Amino acid sequence: MERRSFLKMSAAMGCAATVSGCNSSSSDVEVVPPTPPVGSDEKLNWSACLVNCGSNCPIKVFTKDGVITRIETDFETTDEYGVNHQVRACARGRSLKQRTYAPDRLKTPMKRVGKRGEGKFVPISWDEAASTIASELQRITESYGNKSIFTTYGSGAYYGFESRSNFHRLLNLNGGYLKYYGNYSWWQQTAAAKATWASGSTTGSSLLTLKDSDLFIGIGYNPSEMRQSGSGEGYDYLQALQANPELEVIMVDPRYTDSMAGKEDQWLAIRPGTDAAFAEGIAYEMISSGWVDANSKAFLDQFCIGFDKASLEQVVAEFEASGDAVKMGFAANIDPENNYKDYILGEGKFAGEAKTAARAAGICGISEANIKNVASKIMAASAPYIITGAGVNRHANGEQAMRACYMLPLLTGKVGQPGVTNGGLPAQSSLGRAGLPELTNPITEKISFYTWADAVERGETMTGRKDGVTGTADLDTPLGANIKAIFSINGNALINQHSDCNYSAKVLEDDTKAELVVVCDCWMTSTAKFADIILPDTSWLETNDLVNDSYASGNMGYLTAMSTSIEPLWECKSMFEICSMIADKMGLGEAFTEGKDQAAWLEELYQSTLTNPKNANAEPPLPATFVEAQQQGVFRSFDSTVRISLDSFVNGGEPLGTPSGKIEMYSIDWAQKAVEYELDGSILGHEIDPLPKYQITWDGYEDTATAADYPLQLMGYHTKGRTHSSYHNVPWLREAVEDAVWMNPSDAEARGLIQGEKVLVWNDRGTIELPVRVTPRVAPGVAALGQGAWYQPDPNRMGPSGHPIDIGGCINTLTRYLPTPVCKGNPQHTNRVQIAKA
Structure with missing residues (x-):
């Protein structure tokens, strides 16, 4: 029998055993009832799962009296691959009801009352939140200039219209802001x-x-x-x-x-x-x-x-x-x-x-x-x-x-x-959709997405030659401004997804450096705890929007015309509404909205989408108006073109x-x-060579300086239970996908560790606590940990590193902040650690 045929048969038999609970009698098999039809008192809307996995999967949202009753995935069309087939969501998209109604949803605007990072806030009105941000933006712009305003990298939501573009548009109307280039994934x-x-x-x-x-x-x-x-x-x-x-x-x-x-x-x-x-x-x-x-x-x-x-x-x-x-x-x-x-x-x-x-x-x-x-x-x-x-x-x-x-x-x-x-x-392949125009940013300088903490502490002296700043007159012209205002929009990269969480926290705790931190999100993430002002965003299931299939949807392209049957929960507002309010306080309201509300903007952007040649073969064909598109929900087009790299x-x-x-x-x-470029030659492997060469690097396998104290190499990986840090707060997924550090049996045995017990993982940068999973699925000498767990330092417990133990188990408590030589990217898979029983 051919190998893959055998494996498919084995998998099918294994599934049958799972369904039957391994009972010996077929009469004991638990039959899963068919999905009930939509009742007369239940309404169906199409929405989407918009996290940064590369595919904005369409989601069917069923509601009754404005409350979500259940979530289903796409099964509207043929299940034959390559024939505009179904776009089935994974477990993350199917848990959106739990995520939307999560206990840690941000319900009202809030302002910080304790030390930054303590997570102590009091509710405020939307009027106070908008007024505070408007006045602080004016003060900081007048005192330090527009280059002192920065929006961090964030990928917690891949909206269409209701996106971070609203904040970019607002800041450009204010005279511009410092932008970043690159990303944590593949810079x-x-x-x-x-x-x-x-x-x-x-x-x-x-x-x-x-x-x-x-x-x-x-x-x-x-x-x-x-x-x-x-x-x-x-x-x-x-x-x-x-x-x-x-x-x-x-x-x-x-x-x-x-x-x-x-x-x-x-x-x-x-x-x-x-x-x-x-x-x-x-x-x-x-x-x-x-x-x-x-x-x-x-x-x-x-x-x-x-x-x-x-x-x-x-x-x-x-x-x-x-x-x-x-x-x-x-x-x-x-x-x-x-x-x-x-x-x-x-x-x-x-x-x-x-x-x-x-x-x-x-x-x-x-x-x-x-x-x-x-x-x-x-x-x-x-x-x-x-x-x-x-x-x-x-x-x-x-x-x-x-x-x-x-x-x-x-x-x-x-x-x-x-x-x-x-x-x-x-x-x-991908279908196309129009987005909100961000307008022109007069600030030409950019920094790497990864060097924002440097720009907080020494942005005035950062240059292209040393720090990769672009857009300056030459390599030696300094950026000329420290970051004083930070906007983190639908992202968790200020703390959780950035290297060395303890260092990031230390930089942000000092509010004489970055004087304003604004976070717009749906949940109390690790980053949100470091905000001065928190703005509660509406979730996807509360939003009307037009989104495409994102950047890694393979050969299937699609558009989802999102609609909703639930009102924004609590006091949450969409990003368009939030930025419109702030713009009004700044005297820029008319310039921001151009006299159009959300519905008018969506219709205008939809009309631009209609003319995009990428969408010519969409099935069914795109209707004349966005409202009609919302009634249909999903439009798809499989691209069967075989593309060969470097063909042209x-x-x-x-x-x-x-x-x-x-x-x-x-x-x-x-x-x-x-x-x-000017690089620190004392750092192992921190060099540029025009030839592709293996280089011994700091914290690498051959770094003898750290191997004695930290003999295990720690690698991060992406789990099925999160997209980066998104969905970490959904108990369903925490049960389905275990958060544990993987160790080879030989390494666990040498340390007297057994399956499931709590361990400490540490190096000079920090300590985390979590269970251990002993498995031959990881190489000897290597520990593996799924990235994205939320940083949660316990101030009452100090680890071997001398830092509070992170009981959240965030891998970035252990990663080093050191921009790479050529592109100033993130080296977050290069780590050495020690592991012992907690």
Whole structure:
């Protein structure tokens, strides 16, 4: 029997056993009754689950007398994949009734009365809240300038009209604000992709092309837990495997994920942060064997630069002869001796430093034989699909780790062919929708999403050369302002999702630094506890809106015209209403609303959506008005187009946007950044190199300075019970998906730990307390913890770190705040810890 057929049969039998409670008699099977029809006293509305999982799943909301009675998912259409199929929500979307009526819902505007962070507030009126924010914005603008006003990164809600854009519009009417660039999810891989092929990191071949593949290698790739939606990448991945049962699947990950669970042929348990060494060991086998010279050298010569010395010498000659001052400047920083082939083989300036499979095995924990075996399979494959997931990029110098992995598909010489990808995440499809215009922001400067705490403490002196500030006159012109006002809108990144929660808390506790913190949200999150003013937002189920399928819905695009049958709960207001009130207090009310209420704005934006060519094939066709669209609810369009990465370059001759116009195995831009950027050389691995190289980093596997005190590597991962920190406050999901630190049995036994008991996990930055899960599904020497649990320090209990014990179990209590070298991104998977019984 074919392997996947056996697994499917086994899974079906396992489900049957679960339903029957493992009883021996079929007559004892508990029959689940069919879903009752909508009663005459029950009303149905379409809404959506809008968290940052990449798929805004449509949700059916049933109400009676203005109260939610039940939530159902989409089953309105065919369940045949690829035929505008159903978009079924995961457990998170199905728990929206519990989340909407959660005890910690924010019910009224509040102002802080205790120390910032203590969570002590008193209710105030909407008039006082709007007046306070308006007057504080005026004071801070007059005293410090508009660059002192900042809105943090936040992804707790992917609304359409009722979004954070309302606050951006308001602040732009006030003269602008300091913006950020980048994101916590994949900013380092974005930088790596830009350096390599000058487009995004999500421009890999679509998963539909797996029908043409004969080998799949996923490095840190876990769509089944990341993208659970019936329209998501996880569903596309599962369908692709079922459509090509002969496809060989190799997964490389420190943790045995649900994306494996019998769907893989081989799991290679790798040490966190060593993916680049693994890739180099494979590259050595491909190059040293002569396979590259015989099979892919022509591709590398035609489409890439940096593989060997000759290609770089040619670029230098062309740039010097161009007469272009920018290119001539680039040429001055290119070192042809620093080429990929010599680096891998240990030749030229790298003599004696060959990156062999044996060397890689000692670093990454995957045996030499297995590394050589993977290399052999890649060389033998006619269409290898090699993909690197976002988990690899969230490490110290994750820019380099991503680039090193991107080299593998290039070395095959098959990029641009069906069944092959460039190493990036799969291309996605989406329908389009219009959003609220934010107007023009006159402030040109931006900081990394990750450096807001630095900008609170020393924004005046931050520069492009040291801190990655953009939009200034030159690399040495300072930003010129500290952040004094912070707006956190539908996000939990001020505390929970940012590195080193204890440090973030310390920065925010001092209200002489950031003088105003405004939080707009639905729940009392960890971030909300640090607000000066809290603004209670309406939840999705209380909102009329127009949303699309978001950014990672796979091949299925859809629009949801959201409607509601429940009034805003308590004193909650929508973001449009909130910002309209503040604008009125600032004398900007007419400019903000343009004389239109919510319904008029939604109709106007819907009319713009009607003309979007992405929506031409939506089924059913979009009706004439938004009100009619709300009656239908959902419009969908499956995109069956097979997209091949770098097709227009390899097969169409269109040059890339890199300095050379080619794929850059040696990044010309990074060669210049290595000269221009000022980095702290005392930090292990904190450096920029134009070649993709494995680098020993702080808190990495080879960091001997921290290994003695903290012998375990701690990696974070995304769980099925949360999207980042969203849904953490839903008891259903806390029961369904355990919050525990995973440990290999060998590591648990060495510490005398048993299943389920409470443990302390700590390092110099903090201590958390939570249960331990002993399982062989995580590699020895590695601990794994689902990210997103809410930070909850207990002031009455101090941990080994000298900080209060975080009984919430937030992984960011343990992560280090240190922006990465190239893009100033977040390294939150690079951690060392110790674990002991609590």
